[in-house]
Amino acid sequence: MKQKRTIEKKIDGLSFSHSHLPSPHLIDQLVSIPDLLDKKRNQKNKLFITLSCVSVVFLFCFNIVLFQSQSNQENDHSFSSYYSNFNEINIYENE
């Protein structure tokens, strides 16, 4: 019983250490958090701008290629129709 009381007393008198303080190096790091976050934000912004530029350029090139291929197709189509008409005329003439 006496032992139990001693243990209880010891537990109640227990205190957690405050001698473990953050190192000055950690404090410096904490103080520079806003700069670090700004730097990260700038990097993110730069990355976003670069990606946007790349995607705009890509879309522009893609559109040009698409437009060119479409116009080529149209040319082909008009040429083939002209050619077929021409053939038909020739057939009638031969007849």
Added chain:
Amino acid sequence: MEDKDLLLLLIKGDRKAFEQIVHMHSNMVYSICFNLIQNKKDAEDLTQDVFTTIYTSISSFKQNSKLSTWIYRIAVNKSHDHLRMINRKKRIPLFKAKPIESVFNLQTHSSSPIELLEEKEFYDYVFSALNNLPQNQRIAFTLSKMEGFSYNEISDQMNLSLSAVESLIFRARKKIIEELNKYDNNK
């Protein structure tokens, strides 16, 4: 400077105000993290994480409590999450447990080396009993043993009612004493 002024400056992104908050609260935030996690390196990382959260989400602070209570609540929550992550990792044998460092103030009144050894052994047992407690009990008990925290403050930090905190600390204390009695009987 008062909390309100400091808060206004901080919301505006004032570096000096943030620096002042770091100097005012870093010791306590680090102490909370270290006492709950019991590892220096992790406590440092968590302290950084806490202050990053403070800087980025100061605008979400609703001012229902004191600024310090809000800051310490972030520290407790982050430590709680970290402990949960460690417990999850413990189940996977690939991860090695990190070394645990003593968080107690060894108030030694012992004169002889044998008494000193016994006292160290006693603290080791308290330590292992504490680590076997459920997380909420462990956090409440640890905070109650840190200087300056009243039950009211602990209930604010843990977002629990006062009676819940009292019951957690009571149960934690009981379990630790039971464990130590077992150890004493086996001796």
